[in-house]
Amino acid sequence: MGLIAVVQGFKLSVAKFDNFLMVNGLNPTEGYRLFPHEAADVAKLFRAKGVDCEVRVFVPYATGFNNSQYLFVCCDWIFVLAAREIEGELQKPVPPAFEGLRRSLQAESGVSRYVVYDEDMSWTPEELIRRNTAPIQCGVCDTVCSLWEDRMRHRCDEHGISEDQNPLPDC
Numbered sequence: 001m002g003l004i005a006v007v008q009g010f011k012l013s014v015a016k017f018d019n020f021l022m023v024n025g026l027n028p029t030e031g032y033r034l035f036p037h038e039a040a041d042v043a044k045l046f047r048a049k050g051v052d053c054e055v056r057v058f059v060p061y062a063t064g065f066n067n068s069q070y071l072f073v074c075c076d077w078i079f080v081l082a083a084r085e086i087e088g089e090l091q092k093p094v095p096p097a098f099e100g101l102r103r104s105l106q107a108e109s110g111v112s113r114y115v116v117y118d119e120d121m122s123w124t125p126e127e128l129i130r131r132n133t134a135p136i137q138c139g140v141c142d143t144v145c146s147l148w149e150d151r152m153r154h155r156c157d158e159h160g161i162s163e164d165q166n167p168l169p170d171c
């Protein structure tokens with residue numbers, strides 16, 4: 001499944017970031033997405049450098065192209081399943097420690113907002129986690145189901161509702 005993220009952060013060349021990692025005893029990314037344990041190591045490194053906010057690294061990726069030459073170091077982000085209103089999102093002030101990190105890494109950009117696409121990320125959207133978390137209300141009667149599929153079957157069988165079984169969440 002593809003992953004679209006809208007992020008606030010700065011753009012950095014993979015070469016610079018990898019150099020920073022290696023100097024600090026971590027493996028280079030070589031333009032690959034970080035595995036969770038690598039992301040955890042990077043987060044630990046940032047904290048050790050005095051960065052007191054949550055930081056996440058996004059590496060763009062699209063099938064058929066070479067690995068990215070640049071990545072995004074971010075202090076805020078949201079994910080998009082299919083559509084999402086972004087008015088009012090990513091408005092938090094940039095933490096001073098994050099701005100300090102940007103300068104110390106000699107980033108190619110200031111802190112800005114980007115849309116980043118990553119094709120292979122295994123990711124379950126929040127909307128779907130919410131939809132699939134019991135108790136799942138029928139919405140018509142007081143019946144509660146533990147599975148989304150059971151809810152849809154119940155609505156069909158008990159209430160005669162004919163509807164799409166897997167609608168996109170409303171943004």
Ligand SMILES: [Zn+2]
Binds near residue numbers: 140154155
């Ligand atoms: Zn019902």
